[in-house]
Amino acid sequence: MKNHFIDRLRTSGLRPTKQRVEICKILFDRKETFHFTIDRLKKIIEKNTKSKISLATVYNTVHAFKNNGYVKEISLHGNKTFFDTNSENHHHLYDQETGDLLDIRNEDILLSKVPPLPKGKKIKKIEITISIENNSHNQKK
Amino acid sequence: MKNHFIDRLRTSGLRPTKQRVEICKILFDRKETFHFTIDRLKKIIEKNTKSKISLATVYNTVHAFKNNGYVKEISLHGNKTFFDTNSENHHHLYDQETGDLLDIRNEDILLSKVPPLPKGKKIKKIEITISIENNSHNQKK
DNA sequence: AATTAACTTATAATGATTCTAAAGTAGAAG
């Protein structure tokens, strides 16, 4: 419920405004991971509340959530930036044909060898994206 | 030398213009892999030739090379698109602090388990990016 | 050399993201 989000915002130093709570509802009030772009999120908010929200507010709030570790930015080709409400370390299956983006569970993937790192450096993050396509592509003749 | 590039362009159906040959020299006349953004490439060309080149030409040519498999687009966070003259299947080490981007050789990395794919889909491409940072971050107390 | 399709160019258009400055609101203090 609402209080849950308010606590979450407070502990991040964010004032629980009407807009932020509304965004929280959409992003975090769900079982499944949610992948979104800023403008899609904006459209959903406006449909849900039947009122306008400023684009800048959506950007600011999502970035605040990102900085506080509630959402994660995803690297994909293309012009728009995607975010993911699953901020744990995990990976993605991406279908460029349909635009579908699916989380890969940690137990479903295993990187068993990593390269030597430059002196004085350590791993900060590993991102694996597996792009998929229909079986019919490049079929054997 | 020059003829090498001209052949390479011809076999891709690209006319070997002055500008394209110049871009070829910068991209392919080197031992090491080269990672670049469009505007950095433009600056290098202008420095080398001491004359201007149109931004649109750089974009068009790099995209033509991409479509012909001479360069590869790299997914990284951030606003600018990076390209890589190593168009083989390979992966990257990325140091966000310095902006350094290094190729990982195929024998230095091993993905030993991949997730189940949706029905009728197959793997098209796998991209792994390992972000690194200085050892001094989050040091044990 | 003449012809033509491909190419380069400068500039305009677009689209995503960020900035700005003014008006609104949450929370603290009285």
Added chain:
DNA sequence: CTTCTACTTTAGAATCATTATAAGTTAATT
């Protein structure tokens, strides 16, 4: 409960990367 202040939201302008356009230029063919 009112006042005050700092934080927020907002609309619109500004910016940045990229793509489109239309006019002039060039490579290759005759």
